[in-house]
Amino acid sequence: MGTPSAAGRYRIDRLLGSGGFASVWLGRDEELDSPVAIKILAEHWALRADVRERFVQEARLLRQVDSHRLVQVFDIGELDDGRPYFVMTYADRGTLEERLAAGALPVNEALRVAREIVRGVQDLHDLGIVHRDLKPSNVLVRSAPGGGDGERIMISDLGVARTGDRLSSLTLPAGSPGYMAPEQSQVDGAPDRRADVYGLGALTYHLLAGEPPGQARRPPSESQPAVPAAVDAVVLRALEPDRERRWPSAAEFGRALSQATSKIDTDPLPEAPPAGAGRGALRGLGRGRVAALAAGAAAVIALGAGGAYWAFAGSDGSSGGRGAAGARAANDPDRWLRAESDVPRQYRPLIVQAGTWCRMDGLSPALIAAMLKAESGFDPHLSDPRMDEYGIARWTPKVLVFWQPGGLNNPEPKPAQITPELSIPAMGRYLCYWGKDLKGVPGDPALNLAAMYRTSSKRVVQSRGVPAKYRPYTEKVARYLRDYRPR
The missing domain is CATH 1.10.510.10 (Transferase(Phosphotransferase) domain 1)
Incomplete structure (x- = not known):
């Protein structure tokens, strides 16, 4: 299944954004001479009846509400390859x-x-x-x-x-x-x-x-x-x-x-700022990680009262890259990664997204790239059934299910579904969530995060830094980190 050129009578011009379950495209209704947004279910979920039904249900709910304060749905259909799509309001000034x-x-x-x-x-x-x-x-x-x-x-x-x-x-x-x-x-x-x-x-x-x-x-x-x-x-x-x-x-x-507000002025809102302005078998996200995650679905994401997170706040409670500079960061990957390094171009925006998911000591796009190099050599098709690890970031499906978009509300991904688009951002979520436990641990914060990805935050805290077993891995990460940091 390639990039679609049309969805029914709507021309498709370019990709606006994508997630683990769907992509959104800028399209054009040529009959009405109007831009539209077209949401298309990801191909690896197209055969899942429950996921398809949830996708269609979203369109039904938006249509049912029919409010200008919500995105409005105008049409629904299927591509020639069977993927469902729906057509909705295009937000020309972003998010x-x-x-x-x-x-x-x-x-x-x-x-x-x-x-x-x-x-x-x-x-x-x-x-x-x-x-x-x-x-x-x-x-x-x-x-x-x-x-x-x-x-x-x-x-x-x-x-x-x-x-x-x-x-x-x-x-x-x-x-x-x-x-x-x-x-x-x-x-x-x-x-x-x-x-x-x-x-x-x-x-x-x-x-x-x-x-x-x-x-x-x-x-x-x-x-x-x-x-x-x-x-x-x-x-x-x-x-x-x-x-x-x-x-x-x-x-x-x-x-x-x-x-509570004495005055809210009624001037129009200003223009949007310019666009530039283990994982493992229960090794890795590790045995410790899985034990914590499996302690019960109710506690697995254990966010607590303030909801500190996997996506936005850092170890100090500050805003993350996704809520701050990260929205612009992926537009300029060379700001974050050495241009002449071997980090594949097609993965750089995802790596920047993961490395700026939150503001946390040690976390950076260069660290994510170094870890991917150490984990798989940037091989998106890596398959290690013996360890139950797959994809560019060596995720175990039963662990990735917690860090995918929607978490446990969505099905556990199959090995073939563990794409870079799913697994690289999940690294940012994971490191931002568990990394807050490493505050105050001696040593290089970046290498402590890398070791945590291989084992667990608890092990790194108990060892007061990188456990001896994982030093060869973090030494490799350190070498790549030097290669990938921008000059």
Whole structure:
């Protein structure tokens, strides 16, 4: 299956983005002379009936809501090769994640954007839908109709949303750490609309402070002194670990946010910043990793009260590359990796994404590249059934399932499905989650992270650095690291 040239009557122009389960393409409706976004299920999931149904269900839910505050679906169909797709609103000004790459928004602007997101979530809740994955990359920005400087905020991605008739059934962990409520990390945590209140609180915090909330749940005014104390109180209540103490609904959170704000100016939002502005068999992610992960699906992602994460906050609770510079980093891989090195060009954007997933001592794209070289020699087809390790990063399927997009809410990948697009970003998630345990451990932070990837954070902490067994591996990583760091 190659790159599609068309989806039904819609021309496909270029790739906008891709994840482990679907890709989004810029297309054109030539009959209506209008750009559209086309979401296509990834080919390696096309034969999975349950995944296909979830994909189609997302389109149905978006169509059902039919709100301008959510991405709207116009059409649905199948490519000639059988992959389902749906056609939706094109967000020509990117995502909120990209907007936040430049840092916190001015307070009035941040609160105005937050209120628009709240209204979109209210539209979902009015129809009995809980989003469950509110985060900056799922908030899109589109030019307002008629041109000019106005913008429209739209919520996207209902891939893990739950409707009223399913909220009482068994639920698996789902969401994005840093933004998901504590109950979402539990099997049968029965997340209701208060889980989205937590997500709204985390998004509002990020808008105001320039980073997602860390475990300490400090007031956003500590990062942005212009934030009023009353706004601090409203946001922190939304982030309460105990959902009984949160605002009971998105509507209540929105009202409280408005009442706490003395003035929200009504000027149009500014233009978006320019685009440039073991794993192992239970070896590796290791026996220690798997033991921790398998301690129960409810605790596997064990995010705790502040939701520190696998995707956004670093060991110090600061914002990660994905929530800060990382949104732009992949556009300029040579800024992060030596241009003349043997790091394959086609993998550099993924490596930069993983290496800037969070802000953490030792983590960098050069480290990810060095580890991939040591693990597989950049071989995307590596297969080691004896160790149950596959792909460019030598993942074990039963471990990768925790670090893939959506975590346990999605099926365990088969060896043939462990592509670089799935396995390289998972390294960033893994290192950002467990790496926080290494704070204060002596030695080179980068090599401590590399050793942790081979064994576990517990072993590295107990050894006060790289365990003797893994020093040959980290020495190899150190050599490659020197080769890959930009001059």
